[in-house]
Amino acid sequence: STPFGVDLGNENTVIACARNRGIDIIVNEVSNRTTPSLIGFGMKSRFIGESGKNQQASNLKNTVDNLKRILGLNYNDPDFEIEKKYFSCPLVENKEGGISAKIRFLGEQQEFTSTQLAAMYINKIKDITYKETKGNIVDICLSVPVWYTEKQRRAASDACRIAGLNPVRIVNETTAAAVGYGVFKANDLPEDEPKKVAFVDIGHSSLQVAIAAVKKGELKILGSGYDKHFGGRDFDHAIANHFADEFKGKYKIDVRENPKAYYRVLTASEKLKKVLSANTQAPFNIESVMNDVDVSSSLTREELEEFVQPLLARVNIPIETALKDAGLTAADIDSIEVVGGCTRVPSLKARLAEIFGKQLSFTLNQDEAIVRGNAFICATHSPTLRVRPFKFEDFNPYSVSYFWDKEDEDEDNLEVFPRGGLFPSTKIITLYRKGDFGVEARYTNKEELPAGTESLIAKWQLKGVVPSEGETSIACKLKLRNDPSGFYTIESAHTVEEKLVKELIEKEPKEGEEEDEEAEPEYREVKKLVKKNDLEITCISSALPEEVRQSYYEKEHSMIMEDKLVADTEDRKNALEEYIYELRGKLDEQYKDFASDQEKEKLTGMLLKTEDWLYEDGYDSSKAKYIAKYEELASIGNVIRGRYLAKEEEKKQAIRQKQEQ
Numbered sequence: 001s002t003p004f005g006v007d008l009g010n011e012n013t014v015i016a017c018a019r020n021r022g023i024d025i026i027v028n029e030v031s032n033r034t035t036p037s038l039i040g041f042g043m044k045s046r047f048i049g050e051s052g053k054n055q056q057a058s059n060l061k062n063t064v065d066n067l068k069r070i071l072g073l074n075y076n077d078p079d080f081e082i083e084k085k086y087f088s089c090p091l092v093e094n095k096e097g098g099i100s101a102k103i104r105f106l107g108e109q110q111e112f113t114s115t116q117l118a119a120m121y122i123n124k125i126k127d128i129t130y131k132e133t134k135g136n137i138v139d140i141c142l143s144v145p146v147w148y149t150e151k152q153r154r155a156a157s158d159a160c161r162i163a164g165l166n167p168v169r170i171v172n173e174t175t176a177a178a179v180g181y182g183v184f185k186a187n188d189l190p191e192d193e194p195k196k197v198a199f200v201d202i203g204h205s206s207l208q209v210a211i212a213a214v215k216k217g218e219l220k221i222l223g224s225g226y227d228k229h230f231g232g233r234d235f236d237h238a239i240a241n242h243f244a245d246e247f248k249g250k251y252k253i254d255v256r257e258n259p260k261a262y263y264r265v266l267t268a269s270e271k272l273k274k275v276l277s278a279n280t281q282a283p284f285n286i287e288s289v290m291n292d293v294d295v296s297s298s299l300t301r302e303e304l305e306e307f308v309q310p311l312l313a314r315v316n317i318p319i320e321t322a323l324k325d326a327g328l329t330a331a332d333i334d335s336i337e338v339v340g341g342c343t344r345v346p347s348l349k350a351r352l353a354e355i356f357g358k359q360l361s362f363t364l365n366q367d368e369a370i371v372r373g374n375a376f377i378c379a380t381h382s383p384t385l386r387v388r389p390f391k392f393e394d395f396n397p398y399s400v401s402y403f404w405d406k407e408d409e410d411e412d413n414l415e416v417f418p419r420g421g422l423f424p425s426t427k428i429i430t431l432y433r434k435g436d437f438g439v440e441a442r443y444t445n446k447e448e449l450p451a452g453t454e455s456l457i458a459k460w461q462l463k464g465v466v467p468s469e470g471e472t473s474i475a476c477k478l479k480l481r482n483d484p485s486g487f488y489t490i491e492s493a494h495t496v497e498e499k500l501v502k503e504l505i506e507k508e509p510k511e512g513e514e515e516d517e518e519a520e521p522e523y524r525e526v527k528k529l530v531k532k533n534d535l536e537i538t539c540i541s542s543a544l545p546e547e548v549r550q551s552y553y554e555k556e557h558s559m560i561m562e563d564k565l566v567a568d569t570e571d572r573k574n575a576l577e578e579y580i581y582e583l584r585g586k587l588d589e590q591y592k593d594f595a596s597d598q599e600k601e602k603l604t605g606m607l608l609k610t611e612d613w614l615y616e617d618g619y620d621s622s623k624a625k626y627i628a629k630y631e632e633l634a635s636i637g638n639v640i641r642g643r644y645l646a647k648e649e650e651k652k653q654a655i656r657q658k659q660e661q
């Protein structure tokens with residue numbers, strides 16, 4: 001399959017594929033290099049990406065955005081209290097304790113879980129990629145925020161599967177940017193002493209930073225930090241609220257009371273923010289924002305800086321965390337690579353430069369750096385594609401311990417993957433057990449986690465423990481892994497027992513003596529640990545149970561088929577309409593001499609009748625009906641066209657013959 005990378009942004013998603021010996025950004029159906037990350041639900045079909053954005057203003061209640069912020073999040077998570085104010089559609093708690101959007105779709109109330117919503121969107125991204133590349137799109141490397149917990153990573157992975165994809169790797173966004181840097185800027189990298197690079201990504205909803213040691217062919221992430229609630233959308237809301245207050249006094253309207261009016265103010269605020277990145281002042285006008293009132297105002301860059309001062313004041317915190325993890329100071333950093341749309345804000349650039357005490361570097365494409373890394377990483381997993389080897393290890397942001405019911409051991413838990421370790425990583429532990437047992441993985445320290453994160457990560461049941469004859473317990477060796485996607489797993493487990501084994505006694509020939517090659521080999525019996533049997537492992541993780549995932553997959557597939565049918569029906573209807581106009585026009589022109597008066601009269605009547613039908617009974621008809629009507633007209637139209645074409649061919653022949661003479 002074609003290596004496929006997706007940077008699922010909170011506002012915009014970017015797609016890349018590895019092909020033609022390089023990485024290409026894939027454009028969408030309207031040739032944009034980024035696609036809005038949202039889904040609109042309609043009476044007949046879904047509107048995903050660009051089409052969703054186009055109908056958002058008129059369908060706020062049934063439009064879901066901020067998809068990555070609710071993915072894998074619990075409804076009772078304190079973070080949801082903050083998040084829900086960014087949504088224009090109702091959100092409800094589902095039976096798994098997660099978040100579902102409650103919308104009107106196909107004329108009825110429906111609910112979709114955050115995982116299903118992400119899957120719908122990813123499926124659309126897959127479709128865009130397929131249409132543009134005609135490649136086989138199966139394997140995907142998807143990036144997620146560095147602060148995503150295991151549960152959120154599992155949800156992201158499930159969403160890919162529901163969209164019919166195989167997630168070969170879930171990777172941190174800043175790590176993907178770093179990999180892209182390491183691979184594509186390889187010529188500027190040292191061979192030995194690694195360069196210390198800070199990668200700062202400020203997007204629509206969050207800020208992330210990773211400190212990496214990069215040299216030719218490899219990198220290590222030494223530390224990371226984040227502010228989950230710092231992004232462009234916070235700037236937009238700050239501006240929108242300023243104008244909402246102003247308009248209350250100036251025009252006596254409260255746009256916050258009218259969702260559509262607030263949405264329009266918010267959209268205009270984002271535009272204004274972008275203008276202020278290049279200009280020191282910008283106008284702000286919206287016609288008939290509500291109650292037929294036109295609003296008009298303006299904002300200066302200085303005023304904007306004032307509104308976002310509280311945000312700017314805390315940028316240093318995640319950066320200091322990341323530097324501390326890395327054991328470095330700002331002065332040790334050789335280069336600060338900046339990505340994400342929000343880093344175009346001048347005051348934010350100035351603040352970052354101030355914190356690091358150094359000029360920022362913009363060598364990476366701000367919008368495409370992450371996805372290029374993703375596509376490269378996906379390519380490294382491809383069995384058929386040969387890519388330059390590049391080794392990268394990521395930083396584990398949350399300490400993780402494994403727990404078991406204590407029997408013969410001294411402890412009942414062990415911190416296996418401490419915060420600050422690198423992954424992928426494997427550790428083998430030995431437990432002494434009397435029979436089958438359970439293990440759990442839990443986050444060790446609440447303080448390291450986003451507030452409200454459950455500590456339980458996954459549970460396992462291990463079966464097949466049988467102590468050897470005469471023993472009460474047996475040693476079980478568990479291979480624990482923090483895998484390439486950051487998932488905590490038990491990769492394999494087996495029991496070992498002591499056995500007497502014969503071991504050859506190696507005899508060193510004494511000095512001055514020849515080795516006696518004729519001598520009989522001698523053995524001694526020694527006690528050794530040997531593998532007895534593999535244990536059967538069953539895992540309950542935060543991933544969806546197989547049957548639920550399968551049912552979501554089927555549901556998504558049927559929705560795709562319905563959307564396609566609606567789109568095809570619309571296409572057939574348009575084709576019929578066009579054909580009516582085309583035929584009518586041609587009857588008076590090209591076909592004039594090729595149809596009898598009787599035929600003309602009959603066809604003209606049919607055209608009129610079909611046209612009337614199209615605007616009345618046939619306005620909302622079926623694909624089959626549109627095709628049938630088309631064919632009815634074409635059965636006569638094609639006869640006339642045939643005569644016309646035959647005559648044309650005759651003329652051509654005549655000209656050719658003349659030329660040959």
Ligand code: ATP
Nearest residue numbers: 009010011012203204205206232277340341342344
């Ligand atoms: P996230 O990374 O939070 O998931 P995302 O990847 O969708 O979100 P980006 O595409 O990196 O986010 O950035 C989008 C943000 O950048 C938006 O808030 C947008 O308004 C802002 N932005 C884009 N261009 C500019 C500009 N010229 N000046 C100021 N802000 C801008």
Ligand code: K
Nearest residue numbers: 009012013014
């Ligand atoms: K993006």
Ligand code: MG
Nearest residue numbers: 009010203340
């Ligand atoms: Mg982003």
